[in-house]
Amino acid sequence: MADTMRWVNALSTRPSLEAAVREVVARSQAQLGSPADLGLVFISSTFASEYPRLLPLLSEALDLPVLVGCGGGGIVGMAGDPIQEIREIEGETALSLTLARLPGVKLHAFHLSAEDLPDLDSPPDAWAELVGVDPAEQPNFILMAEPVFSSINDLLQGLDYAYPGAIKVGGLTDGSGMGHGNLFCNGKLYRDGVVGVALSGNLVMETIVAQGCRPIGQPFRVVEGDRNIMIKIAPEAAQPGSTSDSTPLEALQELLQDLSEEDRELAQHSLFVGIAQSEFKQQLEQGDFLIRNLLGVDPRAGAVAIGDRVRPGQRIQFHLRDADASATDLETLLRRYQAQSGQTSAAGALMFSCLGRGEGYGKPNFDSTLFRRYITHAPVSGFFCNGEIGPVGSTTFLHGYTSVFGICRARQV
Structure with missing residues (x-):
């Protein structure tokens, strides 16, 4: 088992931060059964005043080489033990912890501020030097940024320039943090910019970017x-x-x-x-x-x-765009992904969904329920975003009203 890629996740809705940390650490460690290489933590904005306490509590209980995460208005994770189901917790207390054992995967965590970014006329090497990862390593990226990070489009354009073909997924936080910040990276809490992790080597990341629309x-x-x-x-x-x-x-x-009368009415606002x-x-x-x-x-x-x-x-x-169009769009993309990849499972998956989806469409666990129908075995974690990061074609964009899934598995030799 030690040489096999493994992801696990635990979700807690306990109102006490200490109790929530104890629960997710105990459950995730019991599931993993071996030291983790990567931790991903997502915490609801109801805990905003306690964000500075999260990393010290986690560091007391876990020894992780790489830990990144953020706060969000809604949190996604795996609830229940031993039978787990994906839950989307919106507007309530929640803490989600993913631990991953990633043999053969090189990890590099980073924080970037707007002042750090090269000029868009700079060569690709300037972006690679900033991030600290050689493009030859063919990394994939998980990114989390503050919603006031005005240079996010420049960053995505620069990363595409320096790392063509690399997958970049993530989202903008809801801006909570009570002035302390809500971006977590290797023991530090940041108020601005973007935090992320580059994963290269024995890992494939595939994406589903469901923008929730149907063509007319x-x-x-x-x-x-x-x-x-x-x-x-x-x-x-x-x-x-x-x-x-x-x-x-x-x-x-x-x-x-x-158009039908119903669609004409929808066109007035959507x-x-x-x-x-x-x-x-x-x-x-x-x-x-x-x-x-x-x-x-x-x-x-x-x-x-x-x-x-x-x-x-x-x-x-x-x-x-409406709830029905969003469901149809996501289901269409999931069917296509399953048909093209032949996969119904993965080591792990990440979900970055717009704050306007989920219960905003009148149904809790809206996207995760559809996802589980087609990807039947994969622990899922993530958060509800103020903007979602994911590729369309070969270019990475910042989206709205979208759900982005990053599906991870070991490379097939």
């Missing part, structure tokens, strides 16, 4: 755009330069006429734009789009502003 209508190509404003679009099937060009508002009004991330994929599917907010409409010009830059030639499609 047909795909379009951007004919004319300026920064984040779409000025002219045309149906994807139309020939370049044809008379089928229209303003986005005209296309949207025509699309709305073909309409989004999906930007296709592949230039070449002929048949676009759910998961192929980066979902962005529709920020505003110019009724006179018919232009539409969205929450990202646009450029001529990009493919876009309008989307709707």
Whole structure:
């Protein structure tokens, strides 16, 4: 067993921090049965005033080479003993501790502040030197950042530049911490920036990024755009330069006429734009789009502003989001993952879900229940975020209203 990758998790809802720490440490150590290489801790914001006490309590009970984590408005972990189930605890006291035995995996924990980041014109080596991990090691990353960390998009762009092909998952905390901070990294509590861990070697991380939307209508190509404003679009099937060009508002009004009454009502407050991330994929599917907010409409010009830059030639499609769409989206992606990977289990999994999901959709344990239906054996832990980090295509993005799963297993030799 000592040479086998193993993840375990324990979740406590005890109101006393000391009692919660004792419970998660005792249960996780009993399950693991050998020294851990990595610890991941997620603690609910109801404990915010006691965040400075968490790491000293854990260090008294555990000897961990690497321990990272954060606070969150909701906490995900495994409840029950001996039969465990995934629980999403929202708005209540909770502490989740994951311990992992990772033979053949090299771990490197780090904290970065905005002042540390290289200029975006810097070479990849500058980012690798900052993080402290050689790109040749092909690491994967778990990242947790404060919501006021304004350089998060620069960081993700820099990490993609320095570590192309590396998986990066995580999320922004809810900002709790009573001025003390809520980012934990190897015995220290941080108030700003980002904490993370790089994992390289005998570990594969696969992702499911469920943005909670379903496409409506047909795909379009951007004919004319300026920064984040779409000025002219045309149906994807139309020939370049044809008379089928229209303003986005005209296309949207025509699309709305073909929707059901229920979807037209939903479009009044839950309409989004999906930007296709592949230039070449002929048949676009759910998961192929980066979902962005529709920020505003110019009724006179018919232009539409969205929450990202646009450029001529990009493919876009309008989307709707609600609880049913979110469930369908996640289930579609889980089925596809299972069919493509052939896997129904993993060593461990991480879940980073938007604060607006879960009970916000009227159902507790909303995403984790679906996840367990397809990945039947894997301890899951994580937290509810103010923004979720995960890849779409080969690029890492900061999302909203999304659930990101990082699924970990040993490499198959």
